[in-house]
Amino acid sequence: MLAVKGLKKTFGTNTVLKSIDMQVDKGKVIAILGPSGSGKTTLLRCLNALEIPDEGIVGFEDHQVDFSQEVKQQELIKLRRKSGMVFQSYNLFPHRTVLENVMEGPIQVQKRDKQTVRAEAIELLNKVGLKDKKDLYPYQLSGGQQQRVGIARALAIKPELMLFDEPTSALDPELIGEVLRVMRDLASEGWTMVVVTHEIKFAQEIADEVIFIDGGFIVEQGPPADVLTHPKEERTQRFLHRILNPIE
């Protein structure tokens, strides 16, 4: 469904992505792991052109963008509309209610019928367990609730692909579960997902494939049973050891 080839990204003199190739098949969940500063968030943000890669191809079946050439704004917008994104810091619209947040994309961008969109939005909020909060403003919700609204808002535009940028990293530990459970439900419904995360257990249980990135390269990739349980590369082993034994 999505193929990435030769992706490169430099910030100033700092080359964050050196050459990334990856493939995302329909209905699969890909977890991207890696130490801080490894380029995993940048990689995710290149997939929907929030960052513009210096080189490389991001290609959906019916829409390919080659960043080695000048890319028109229209092309970027078209690429961006393929995916929904969930942010680490939720980024809900503070001046709109929960329901308005979810309805904003379908109504303002897709110009769909308001009554239909409203019914769908309420259904999505029901799915993430927040139907009764629909008329509240984001500041009235906990972090976990805000993030679940963020997921509903991203789903509302009916994207082909869902991108998650460390969706639980800003949450209190007891609120992480409610967000991960929603993501697990999405995975079992067959959504195609790319998830940047530090939740090893989540990756182990939900992901079809794990990509371990360090220093702007993909160091290791494969099914979680291989990469997480029996990592071949020394760098992956060290990273996992550090995450699983933080105070050692």
Add this chain to the structure above:
Amino acid sequence: MLTSNMVFGGIVIPWELLQQSFWPILIEGIKVTIPLTLISFFFGIIIALITALVRISNIKPLRWIFSVYVSAIRGTPLLVQLFIIFYLLPELNIMIDPYPTAIIAFSLNVGAYASEIFRASILSVPKGQWEAGFTIGMTYRKTLFRVILPQALRVSVPPLSNSFIGLVKETSLASQILVTELFRKSQQIGATNLDQIVYIYILAAFIYWIICFVLSLAQHQLERRLDRYTAR
């Protein structure tokens, strides 16, 4: 009712004159000063918003022109700007009354100052809000108008109210280009009562104060209403 002059030590307060002058001065305030403020502020805000949007955009030559405009207005005295426009328009064969001349000058002045308020408040909206707009498929313009500006305008209300109240008082400068507003009316009354002129000016100050006091109450009301989605 006080009908005669009161004496404190050596000071004689001319109550009768003050009572006679109160209404004529207040009426010029209501008829001229307040509309002059409102109209100038209205056009000023429009100029300011356009200026701010151009200056955060990437339209190079326009950005440069608007930056020069803001710099020139902020770098020169309002009184000098008033005089320049007052004498420049006839040179250009544009014959208009002092009152619209003052509106042009004040609008341009407010436009420059308030554009900096708008620019700062737009830049104060977190980058993540732009990205959230982009990721639900919005264009730059749509994100600006649906996501960023509503939040930025909320932030800009207190400093804008400040500018507005400032403008009420700055309109007194229009007296210098022959607009008969609150202050010029006081000058005229003072001119025929030179011995008591200081009391006429104190009365004028008092009326400005009342107007600004009422406006600052309105400002608090507005801010309270706009607070409904923020629990900062």
